[in-house]
Amino acid sequence: xxxxxxxxxxxxxxxxxxxxxxxxxxxxxxxxxxxxxxxxxxxxxxxxxxxxxxxxxxxxxxxxxxxxxxxxxxxxxxxxxxxxxxxxxxxxxxxxxxxxxxxxxxxxxxxxxxxxxxxxxxxxxxxxxxxxxxxxxxxxxxxxxxxxxxxxxxxxxxxxxxxxxxxxxxxx
Amino acid sequence: xxxxxxxxxxxxxxxxxxxxxxxxxxxxxxxxxxxxxxxxxxxxxxxxxxxxxxxxxxxxxxxxxxxxxxxxxxxxxxxxxxxxxxxxxxxxxxxxxxxxxxxxxxxxxxxxxxxxxxxxxxxxxxxxxxxxxxxxxxxxxxxxxxxxxxxxxxxxxxxxxxxxxxxxxxxxxxxxxxxxxxxxxxxxxxxxxxxxxxxxxxxxxxxxxxxxxxxxxxxxxxxxxxxxxxxxxxxxxxxxxxxxxxxxxxxxxxxxxxxxxxxxxxxxxxxxxxxxxxxxxxxxxxxxxxxxxxxxxxxxxxxxxxxxxxxxxxxxxxxxxxxxxxxxxxxxxxxxxxxxxxxxxxxxxxxxxxxxxxxxxxxxxxxxxxxxxxxxxxxxxxxxxxxxxxxxxxxxxxxxxxxxxxxxxxxxxxxxxxxxxxxxxxxxxxxxxxxxxxxxxxxxxxxxxxxxxxxxxxxxxxxxxxxxxxxxxxxxxxxxxxxxxxxxxxxxxxxxxxxxxxxxxxxxxxxxxxxxxxxxxxxxxxxxxxxxxxxxxxxxxxxxxxxxxxxxxxxxxxxxxxxxxxxxxxxxxxxxxxxxxxxxxxxxxxxxxxxxxxxxxxxxxxxxxxxxxxxxxxxxxxxxxxxxxxxxxxxxxxxxxxxxxxxxxxxxxxxxxxxxxxxxxxxxxxxxxxxxxxxxxxxxxxxxxxxxx
Numbered sequence: 001x002x003x004x005x006x007x008x009x010x011x012x013x014x015x016x017x018x019x020x021x022x023x024x025x026x027x028x029x030x031x032x033x034x035x036x037x038x039x040x041x042x043x044x045x046x047x048x049x050x051x052x053x054x055x056x057x058x059x060x061x062x063x064x065x066x067x068x069x070x071x072x073x074x075x076x077x078x079x080x081x082x083x084x085x086x087x088x089x090x091x092x093x094x095x096x097x098x099x100x101x102x103x104x105x106x107x108x109x110x111x112x113x114x115x116x117x118x119x120x121x122x123x124x125x126x127x128x129x130x131x132x133x134x135x136x137x138x139x140x141x142x143x144x145x146x147x148x149x150x151x152x153x154x155x156x157x158x159x160x161x162x163x164x165x166x167x168x169x170x171x172x
Numbered sequence: 173x174x175x176x177x178x179x180x181x182x183x184x185x186x187x188x189x190x191x192x193x194x195x196x197x198x199x200x201x202x203x204x205x206x207x208x209x210x211x212x213x214x215x216x217x218x219x220x221x222x223x224x225x226x227x228x229x230x231x232x233x234x235x236x237x238x239x240x241x242x243x244x245x246x247x248x249x250x251x252x253x254x255x256x257x258x259x260x261x262x263x264x265x266x267x268x269x270x271x272x273x274x275x276x277x278x279x280x281x282x283x284x285x286x287x288x289x290x291x292x293x294x295x296x297x298x299x300x301x302x303x304x305x306x307x308x309x310x311x312x313x314x315x316x317x318x319x320x321x322x323x324x325x326x327x328x329x330x331x332x333x334x335x336x337x338x339x340x341x342x343x344x345x346x347x348x349x350x351x352x353x354x355x356x357x358x359x360x361x362x363x364x365x366x367x368x369x370x371x372x373x374x375x376x377x378x379x380x381x382x383x384x385x386x387x388x389x390x391x392x393x394x395x396x397x398x399x400x401x402x403x404x405x406x407x408x409x410x411x412x413x414x415x416x417x418x419x420x421x422x423x424x425x426x427x428x429x430x431x432x433x434x435x436x437x438x439x440x441x442x443x444x445x446x447x448x449x450x451x452x453x454x455x456x457x458x459x460x461x462x463x464x465x466x467x468x469x470x471x472x473x474x475x476x477x478x479x480x481x482x483x484x485x486x487x488x489x490x491x492x493x494x495x496x497x498x499x500x501x502x503x504x505x506x507x508x509x510x511x512x513x514x515x516x517x518x519x520x521x522x523x524x525x526x527x528x529x530x531x532x533x534x535x536x537x538x539x540x541x542x543x544x545x546x547x548x549x550x551x552x553x554x555x556x557x558x559x560x561x562x563x564x565x566x567x568x569x570x571x572x573x574x575x576x577x578x579x580x581x582x583x584x585x586x587x588x589x590x591x592x593x594x595x596x597x598x599x600x601x602x603x604x605x606x607x608x609x610x611x612x613x614x615x616x617x618x619x620x621x622x623x624x625x626x627x628x629x630x631x632x633x634x635x636x637x638x639x640x641x642x643x644x645x646x647x648x649x650x651x652x653x654x655x656x657x658x659x660x661x662x663x664x665x666x667x668x669x670x671x672x673x674x675x676x677x678x679x680x681x682x683x684x685x686x687x688x689x690x691x692x693x694x695x696x697x698x699x700x701x702x703x704x705x706x707x708x709x710x711x712x713x714x715x716x717x718x719x720x721x722x723x724x725x726x727x728x729x730x731x732x733x734x735x736x737x738x739x740x741x742x743x744x745x746x747x748x749x750x751x752x753x754x755x756x757x758x759x760x761x762x763x764x765x766x767x768x769x770x771x772x773x774x775x776x777x778x779x780x781x782x783x784x785x786x787x788x789x790x791x792x793x794x795x796x797x798x799x800x801x802x803x804x805x806x807x808x809x810x811x812x813x814x815x816x817x818x819x820x821x822x823x824x825x826x827x828x829x830x831x832x833x834x835x836x837x838x839x840x841x842x843x844x845x846x847x848x849x850x851x852x853x854x855x856x857x858x859x860x861x862x863x864x865x
Contacts, residue, residue, distance in 0.1 A: 039569060040569070042565045042567055048421065048423050048424070048565075048567070049416060049421055049567075050567050050568060050569070053416045053417065053418060053421070054416065091562060092562060092564045092565075093562070093563050093564055093565050094565070095564065095565060096565060096567035096568065096569050096570070097565075097566065097567060097569045097570040097573070098552065098556075098564055098565075098566055098570060099564070103556065103559060103560055104552075104556055104560075104564050106552075107548060107549065107552040107556075107566060107570065108570075108574075110544065110545070110548040110552075111541060111544060111545035111548065111574045111578075114540075114541050114544040114545070114548075115537075115541045118537040118540060118541055119537065121537075122533045122534065122537050125520070125533065126522055126525060126530060126533065128520075129520045129521050129522035130521075130522045130523070130524075130525075132519070132520070132521045132522075136521060
């Protein structure tokens with residue numbers, strides 16, 4: 001297959017995948033404000049679901065809470081005010097994510113701190129291991145040359161043959 | 173039969189004690205007969221647990237309502253199918269079922285390696301029996317499923333009592349998948365006990381080299397495959413039964429199953445570093461330990477009531493036992509590590525930042541950060557309550573916001589990692605391997621943007637998914653083309669030959685492709701739509717391209733429940749395309765209701781209709797309809813992941829010449845040579861395990 005044909009094949013595949021997936025978006029709707037606010041609140045029945053997703057039959061909490069939310073939205077109150085109203089009524093537990101202020105903001109920092117620490121460790125390890133490799137090569141080159149044994153020669157010859165074979169078989 | 177099962181578990185407990193202490197004596201004295209005797213005790217434990225479990229099933233099928241557990245989770249009209257799954261529907265039964273699955277693994281491991289690895293297996297036997305004895309303690313003394321009802325007769329003398337009928341099974345569990353999902357997930361949890369036992373045994377016994385890694389690779393893959401399938405089956409169950417339109421709610425119990433999967437995935441990757449380069453010995457041992465600890469942590473979260481969850485078992489004091497067991501595991505692992513850490517010393521060396529080794533390090537980093545993020549989100553409400561005295565919620569928005577970027581990075585590494593060379597990757601090699609896939613990814617993303625896609629993460633996911641898919645495709649294509657040129661067979665036959673020659677490598681690619689499908693499916697969530705309406709017969713609802721016309725409601729009667737059913741004619745482009753029957757069931761035995769969601773699923777989207785109940789204000793039935801794009805890709809991806817793992821488990825068909833890590837007797841490197849010092853040339857069939865390149 002020539003490079004041009006390959007490129008044409010890839011483009012055709014890409015267009016196929018994109019056209020299969022993207023029209024879904026074209027038909028997508030915008031959610032209303034109450035729905036959007038509902039995702040910032042938890043259902044207080046103990047189900048652990050966000051308010052707009054609680055669908056338990058005869059749920060004692062989600063129905064009244066959604067009605068309350070609709071009423072706030074109908075009054076044209078600001079988003080922050082509505083959320084604050086729910087917090088006053090139900091406590092911080094009603095928020096679907098931890099607040100970004102105070103002690104609870106720690107929850108937001110943990111993944112970032114874990115990533116930073118992990119990244120630091122990985123980079124340190126890579127540097128350390130590379131230094132070891134450099135030191136090993138330096139030691140090897142400083143040592144007096146050792147005449148290769150028959151076994152080593154055979155081994156190297158096999159290795160070289162395998163490399164050539166691999167090069168032949170994988171070249172474009 | 174109740175006594176029979178109870179005695180079987182007591183005997184299993186006694187034999188497990190013998191397996192531990194006999195095993196320790198065997199390790200100290202090295203007497204072959206004692207080693208054999210401890211191993212046989214291990215077999216006996218397993219057989220007795222099977223007898224105990226089968227007798228509980230028998231009690232369910234014979235409607236023995238003198239047994240408290242049977243009465244609480246079954247009734248006469250329950251179908252035989254659900255009487256089978258009722259065994260693990262409650263706390264006590266599920267713990268017995270845990271012991272049952274663990275005993276299958278233990279028996280298989282002891283049987284497979286009987287008479288082999290005499291230096292290692294006594295330690296393995298002791299560790300496995302120690303884990304078993306914890307669960308047998310639960311089964312016998314803390315949460316026995318064989319408790320009977322008692323009544324007081326004349327003179328206050330207690331006698332056995334029985335009930336006419338049981339309370340029935342929780343309606344949420346009366347769904348066909350509940351006979352598959354818990355066993356699959358538990359098989360994942362319990363399966364990680366085997367690599368844990370081998371790792372701890374190797375450390376305690378200072379078992380030389382990477383042997384334990386070779387021995388446990390397949391066990392780990394089996395456990396991982398079960399865990400993957402279990403998680404996805406659980407997601408499917410939540411989707412089809414809970415009726416909230418989604419499949420993953422970042423519920424603590426869901427998170428508990430995800431955490432060991434993440435560390436297990438990290439282990440499956442980093443173990444390759446140890447096999448190929450002898451690197452990361454300490455890290456691998458701790459990854460296995462961590463995976464097992466997370467399995468126990470997850471179980472304790474589910475059972476202690478420490479966190480709120482719809483999936484959790486009732487709050488009980490059983491959690492203290494699990495916390496204690498977890499603490500003991502941590503102490504034993506720490507003690508074993510500090511005593512024998514010199515045994516794990518490895519000469520880690522890295523030639524270049526651009527190498528397979530680096531990609532594995534980053535892969536492990538990302539998976540571990542994801543695990544930390546999930547763990548932090550799951551446990552933070554408990555921490556907040558302990559510190560501030562008031563609980564907060566950590567819901568799906570937090571987890572999505574934190575984990576989506578992590579997942580994107582992981583997807584990127586899925587494409588890049590496998591194509592980087594060991595030790596060092598040249599720029600030419602990068603261009604050759606990633607040029608076309610990268611162009612492909614960018615083209616797809618650009619087309620998507622031109623067509624109107626504006627969600628950043630969905631566009632990125634589309635780009636990376638195409639990139640990974642094309643890298644995998646070219647890996648198969650290039651290899652198959654070489655074989656085709658040499659053998660003259662067609663490209664598909666060549667691809668099949670290629671795969672069977674190195675099943676671990678190409679099975680891994682299939683798993684990666686499955687994950688791509690899962691990612692594409694998840695990205696569809698950004699376009700979910702839903703609508704809820706009070707609907708009387710004859711009313712209509714429009715959702716996306718569908719018009720839902722409610723024809724009528726009817727009621728049906730089944731032996732175990734009564735059901736209200738809506739008949740909905742779904743029209744598209746003005747013509748009827750299907751009928752859907754969302755149902756609401758009422759179970760008189762336990763006075764509970766449940767939904768049976770009607771789902772029409774295609775690769776493009778799911779039309780998901782729920783009969784959500786009756787609006788008390790209007791007295792009209794409420795129909796909630798969802799249009800969820802691409803959900804089917806998730807289940808399809810899950811199936812591909814499992815198939816890929818099965819493929820990777822199949823032994824290679826032909827010996828393949830590979831470059832492998834140094835083995836004893838390899839010639840010493842020639843001074844001044846620029847060739848890698850740790851290579852030898854050998855046939856794969858001669859290696860203790862087939863390598864992953």
